[in-house]
Amino acid sequence: xxxxxxxxxxxxxxxxxxxxxxxxxxxxxxxxxxxxxxxxxxxxxxxxxxxxxxxxxxxxxxxxxxxxxxxxxxxxxxxxxxxxxxxxxxxxxxxxxxxxxxxxxxxxxxxxxxxxxxxxxxxxxxxxxxxxxxxxxxxxxxxxxxxxxxxxxxxxxxxxxxxxxxxxxxxxxxxxxxxxxxxxxxxxxxxxxxxxxxxxxxxxxxxxxxxxxxxxxxxxxxxxxxxxxxxxxxxxxxxxxxxxxxxxxxxxxxxxxxxxxxxxxxxxxxxxxxxxxxxxxxxxxxxxxxxxxxxxx
Amino acid sequence: xxxxxxxxxxxxxxxxxxxxxxxxxxxxxxxxxxxxxxxxxxxxxxxxxxxxxxxxxxxxxxxxxxxxxxxxxxxxxxxxxxxxxxxxxxxxxxxxxxxxxxxxxxxxxxxxxxxxxxxxxxxxxxxxxxxxxxxxxxxxxxxxxxxxxxxxxxxxxxxxxxxxxxxxxxxxxxxxxxxxxxxxxxxxxxxxxxxxxxxxxxxxxxxxxxxxxxxxxxxxxxxxxxxxxxxxxxxxxxxxxxxxxxxxxxxxxxxxxxxxxxxxxxxxxxxxxxxxxxxxxxxxxxxxxxxxxxxxxxxxxxxxxxxxxxxxxxxxxxxxxxxxxxxxxxxxxxxxxxxxxxxxxxxxxxxxxxxxxxxxxxxxxxxxxxxxxxxxxxxxxxxxxxxxxxxxxxxxxxxxxxxxxxxxxxxxxxxxx
Numbered sequence: 001x002x003x004x005x006x007x008x009x010x011x012x013x014x015x016x017x018x019x020x021x022x023x024x025x026x027x028x029x030x031x032x033x034x035x036x037x038x039x040x041x042x043x044x045x046x047x048x049x050x051x052x053x054x055x056x057x058x059x060x061x062x063x064x065x066x067x068x069x070x071x072x073x074x075x076x077x078x079x080x081x082x083x084x085x086x087x088x089x090x091x092x093x094x095x096x097x098x099x100x101x102x103x104x105x106x107x108x109x110x111x112x113x114x115x116x117x118x119x120x121x122x123x124x125x126x127x128x129x130x131x132x133x134x135x136x137x138x139x140x141x142x143x144x145x146x147x148x149x150x151x152x153x154x155x156x157x158x159x160x161x162x163x164x165x166x167x168x169x170x171x172x173x174x175x176x177x178x179x180x181x182x183x184x185x186x187x188x189x190x191x192x193x194x195x196x197x198x199x200x201x202x203x204x205x206x207x208x209x210x211x212x213x214x215x216x217x218x219x220x221x222x223x224x225x226x227x228x229x230x231x232x233x234x235x236x237x238x239x240x241x242x243x244x245x246x247x248x249x250x251x252x253x254x255x256x257x258x259x260x261x262x263x264x265x266x267x268x269x270x271x272x273x274x275x276x277x278x279x280x281x282x283x284x285x286x287x288x289x290x291x292x293x294x295x296x297x
Numbered sequence: 298x299x300x301x302x303x304x305x306x307x308x309x310x311x312x313x314x315x316x317x318x319x320x321x322x323x324x325x326x327x328x329x330x331x332x333x334x335x336x337x338x339x340x341x342x343x344x345x346x347x348x349x350x351x352x353x354x355x356x357x358x359x360x361x362x363x364x365x366x367x368x369x370x371x372x373x374x375x376x377x378x379x380x381x382x383x384x385x386x387x388x389x390x391x392x393x394x395x396x397x398x399x400x401x402x403x404x405x406x407x408x409x410x411x412x413x414x415x416x417x418x419x420x421x422x423x424x425x426x427x428x429x430x431x432x433x434x435x436x437x438x439x440x441x442x443x444x445x446x447x448x449x450x451x452x453x454x455x456x457x458x459x460x461x462x463x464x465x466x467x468x469x470x471x472x473x474x475x476x477x478x479x480x481x482x483x484x485x486x487x488x489x490x491x492x493x494x495x496x497x498x499x500x501x502x503x504x505x506x507x508x509x510x511x512x513x514x515x516x517x518x519x520x521x522x523x524x525x526x527x528x529x530x531x532x533x534x535x536x537x538x539x540x541x542x543x544x545x546x547x548x549x550x551x552x553x554x555x556x557x558x559x560x561x562x563x564x565x566x567x568x569x570x571x572x573x574x575x576x577x578x579x580x581x582x583x584x585x586x587x588x589x590x591x592x593x594x595x596x597x598x599x600x601x602x603x604x605x606x607x608x609x610x611x612x613x614x615x616x617x618x619x620x621x622x623x624x625x626x627x628x629x630x631x632x633x634x635x636x637x638x639x640x641x642x643x644x645x646x647x648x649x650x651x652x653x654x655x656x657x658x659x660x661x662x663x664x665x666x667x668x669x670x671x672x673x674x675x676x677x678x679x680x681x682x683x684x685x686x687x688x689x690x691x692x693x694x695x696x697x698x699x700x701x702x703x704x705x706x707x708x709x710x711x712x713x714x
Contacts, residue, residue: 077536078508086503210506211378212540214371240373240581244508251547251583258559263680265558266587267706270682274706287547287585292562 006281010147010246011069017143017152018062021136021159025055028132032125039121043169047129053098057091057158061151064088068245081245081284085209088150092203095158099195102165106188123170130166133159148246148282150206157198164191212242219248219280226279227252230272232260234293247284250276258292265290298577300367303543306443307365307380310542313439313448314358317432317455321350324428328421335417339465343425346461349390353454356386357447364541374581377541378506384447385502391454392495395488398461402484418465426462429455444542444578446505450498457491508538515576519548522575523568528552528560530589544576547583554588561586594625597660598686598695599651603635610690612666615640615647622658623696631696648672655681664695664704673709683707 029051036044064087072079137159144152168191172184214220220241227236235255242249254272256265269288276286298306325347332340360383368375433455440448464483471479504511516535523532531551538545550568552561565584573579599617600608611617618641623633636658640650652672655663656679663676666686676683684704689695698704 074513075509075511076507077510078538080507082507086506207382210382211372211376212374214373217370220370242374251581256558258557258562260558261680262552262556262558262561262586263554263588264677265561267677267680267682269585269587271706271708278705287583289565289584290558290561290586292559 007247007284008069011065014065014143014147014149014152014246015062015069017140018058018065018155021140021155022055022058022062024132024136025051025058028129029055032129035121035125039119041119041122043122044125047125047169050098053094054158054162057094057155060087060090060094061149061155064151064245065149078244078249079284081247082210084149084151084245085206085243088154089203089206089210091151091154091158092199092206095154095161095195095199096203098161099192099199102188102195103192106185106192109185109188123173126166126169130163130170133162133166137163150202150209150245154198154202154206157195157202161191161195161198164194209243209245214241215243215248223250223276223280223283226275227254227272230268230275232256232264232268233272238289244284246282248280248282250283250286251289252286253289253291255291255293298573298579303580304365306542307361307377307445310380310439310443310445310448311358311361311365313436313443314354314361314451317436317451318351318354318358320428320432321347321354324425325351327424331417331421337418340418340421343421346394349394350454350458353387353390353451357383357451359383360386360447361445374540374545377543377580380445380447380541381502381505381539384450385499385506387447387450387454388495388498388502390495391450391457392492392499395457395491395493395495397488398484398491399488402481402488404481405484406478406481419469422462422465426459429458429462433459446498446501446542453494453498457487457494460487460490505539510537511539512537512544515544515546518576519546519572522571523548523550526564526567526571528556528564529568534585540580542578543580544578545581546572546579547585549585549587551587551589554591556588590627591661592627594661594699595659596623596625596662596664596696596699597621597655597658598623598664598692599638599666600635600692603637605635606633606692608635608692610686610692610695612686614665614668614672615649615651617641617651620651620655621692622660623692625696625700646671649675652676662699663707664699665707667710668707670709 029048032044032048032051035041036048061084064084067080067083067087070076070080137156140152140156140159143149144156168184168187171187175181175183220239223241224236224239227233227239233254233256236252237255238251238253240251252272254269256268260268269290272288273286277283325344328340328344328347331337332344357380360379363379364376366372366376433452435452436448436455437452439445440450440452464480464487467483468480501511510516515537519535519537520532523529529550529552532548533551534547534549536547550565552564556564565586569582569584572582597620599611599614600619600621601611601617602608603619606621606623608619608621611619615638617638619635619637621633621635623631625631636654638651638654640647640654643650648669649671652668652675656675660681662682662684664684664686668676668683673683683706684699685707686695687705689698695704
């Protein structure tokens with residue numbers, strides 16, 4: 001199995017996860033709409049409409065991962081891995097909009113707490129939907145970590161926000177029974193704060209990825225050590241490491257003795273590339289420029 | 298272009314965006330004051346619309362300021378991409394404002410309302426379109442000089458403002474001509490134009506962020522520059538991508554395989570200098586120099602028996618009784634020879650003997666399961682490439698994997714002596 005196949009398998013796994021979660025969300029949305037129509041609950045219909053945003057986010061991440069799978073072309077010589085970061089950024093924007101909406105609604109309620117109708121069916125659906133969302137959040141977070149996909153991880157936060165939202169629906173009923181009217185808007189503010197926080201954290205990560213950010217300093221240092229640890233390599237400089245979707249691109253100037261034959265230097269450069277790619281599975285491409293050691297010492 | 302020159306260029310763009318921000322704020326102020334004094338709701342609405350102009354100018358200003366930062370450990374390619382992100386923000390705002398104009402104009406068509414011609418409105422509209430036109434010229438010029446997409450996009454944004462302000466005059470004309478719906482139609486057209494402009498810019502920004510190669514002519518240019526340098530046998534794998542106003546490039550250069558490192562280094566230095574001289578916007582340039590491909594490779598594989606290409610592969614190196622030497626020609630022809638490994642029978646330093654045998658036979662490549670440290674160095678000193686045989690047992694498969702460059706390189710096994 002070549003390194004390329006391993007990456008395809010990783011991406012394929014992400015695609016499966018996002019496809020399944022899209023499917024679950026579609027089913028959930030339809031269930032809400034049907035129950036809403038049957039029971040005549042406007043709250044449920046509104047919730048079904050909200051789930052469409054979730055579906056959109058899920059589909060965008062799915063598309064991003066599918067695009068990432070494409071082989072490099074003349075127009076995209078580095079491949080399509082960054083499509084994943086662009087899609088993660090779009091999901092973050094959707095989340096900010098969702099959070100703003102929740103915030104607006106809750107502020108409106110704060111000024112004029114409305115009478116909420118207590119329908120067992122609404123609560124039952126909210127609890128069911130909360131469980132499904134919780135399961136989806138866990139599922140996407142695990143897969144997102146495994147394949148280091150920003151898109152899947154932000155989608156996991158998106159689902160977790162849905163869990164909180166379902167909790168809010170149930171909680172609002174409970175608190176209104178108890179006659180405390182300020183708890184619900186307050187909880188909504190906290191939930192939208194969570195959504196903003198998640199969207200901004202991951203939005204920052206995606207923007208950084210689009211700006212060719214290095215992975216964690218520890219990985220960079222380990223790559224540097226791997227290069228220097230190759231026999232005959234005298235030093236390394238101008239090490240450039242950048243993220244592209246779930247993968248890493250490496251460029252480095254490797255220093256060698258000027259008397260080395262080019263053939264040998266090239267073989268060493270090849271070995272450096274192999275070592276780096278062997279040790280760091282997420283490295284997609286390594287480009288080595290061999291330079292003379294004396295010049296830089 | 299040196300780093301200082303690049304920073305100066307970005308600074309020039311940042312100053313232009315800053316000036317544009319101030320002018321736009323002043324223009325908005327005039328609209329608010331004139332609107333309040335004359336009580337014209339149209340002017341106040343226009344002032345609110347100008348907020349989006351201030352916002353994009355500010356975004357480009359900040360973007361170009363940030364992109365001047367020196368590369369850091371965290372951002373080893375520098376911050377030029379911030380300029381591209383600012384361009385994306387401009388694109389989104391332009392598209393959104395086009396959508397808004399479209400909706401408003403639709404409303405006008407459906408409910409044509411009487412337009413009030415306050416002299417104040419007309420005067421301000423005239424000033425506003427003149428100022429917007431001057432801003433368009435200014436940003437367009439500086440945008441081209443600095444090669445900044447964000448400033449060029451901002452220039453187009455100002456041009457749209459010229460059109461929108463001109464629309465007020467159009468409204469008067471059509472009023473006297475008795476065509477109340479014409480203003481709405483013109484508005485719809487401007488709205489559609491703006492949306493198209495915004496989407497087009499958004500596409501350009503996303504393509505840059507996805508590392509697309511948007512200037513394929515640079516590839517042929519780099520190719521011909523490198524080919525002119527003495528000693529270059531060929532170039533391949535040229536990749537070009539954009540970051541803000543600058544270009545990042547990488548290229549594989551083939552030179553004579555008999556060269557020494559210092560000679561090859563001089564060649565890559567010469568190529569780099571020439572490319573930077575003729576393509577000023579190149580920032581990061583990565584040259585990977587490699588020996589030109591040989592016409593023929595002699596590949597050695599340890600085998601258990603002398604049955605030609607059907608021999609069983611041996612998983613030993615020094616202890617292997619035979620080696621098969623296959624000459625793989627570029628034109629697809631191949632020939633082979635099986636040599637006996639006399640060293641297999643001796644007690645010590647079998648591996649070294651085997652390695653010397655292969656060097657004597659001018660082997661280029663060895664594909665084996667394992668090799669000790671001594672023989673490894675003997676082979677590497679003679680520039681023999683070593684590849685891992687892995688679990689492979691068929692010679693044909695090994696040759697196939699070699700041709701497809703699927704073999705992994707092999708280092709010596711630590712425990713083997």
